[in-house]
Amino acid sequence: MKLISILLFFFSNISFAQFAIISDRDGFVNIRKEAKTGNNISDQLNNGFVVYCFEPENNWINIDYSKNNKDRNGYLYKDRIQYLSEFTKIPLFKETQSQVIFKKDGFYINIESKNFESNSAKLTFLEKEKSVLKKINGKDFWGTDGGIPKRLIKAYPL
Known part of the structure; x- marks a missing residue:
């Protein structure tokens, strides 16, 4: 207790x-x-x-x-x-295995998930720990604790 x-x-x-x-x-x-x-x-x-x-x-x-x-x-x-x-909640409009679309009053948000292709990205690793990923295409990233991502999440308005 x-x-x-x-x-x-x-x-x-x-x-x-x-x-x-x-x-x-x-x-x-x-x-x-x-x-x-x-x-x-x-x-x-x-x-x-x-x-x-x-x-x-x-x-x-x-x-x-x-x-x-x-x-x-x-x-x-x-x-x-x-x-x-x-903020105003935007309801789910459509969902597939790799995509969700939210829609309200003519406003759409599309979120897609796909495999991350490391061979087409510029990966920058830490100097002291070559196995720890620091940047992808010169930008900070979230969600892997320094490992190479397996999935890419992309969101944009339609």
Whole structure:
């Protein structure tokens, strides 16, 4: 019983964290080192930038984000973002084994999955660990922990 209580406490404390998009009437927000106003501005993010938010502390939200290939952290005022969970849901229109299409009011999103063809991509590996993949076609990638991907996911509006 004690273990279940500890697990419930742990998961309830991390359950709030979610993605959000910067949305401010000025077109940008100041990121601060501390959860207060003053001369502690560490960065600036434009509208549309995606951040990872933790539980708000009074009127401030602690965020993590990646900018210029660096992971960063800071605080912003709570009304300067829109959580992804608040966006309008787009229902599934069509699904196959390798493709899904979402559609609402004439707006379509197509997501396809296919085999990743490493022979047609430029792969860059770490200098010290030649088996760890760093970039694909000069770009960062997600989902393999440094290994060569087996699948390629591509999304685009129709």
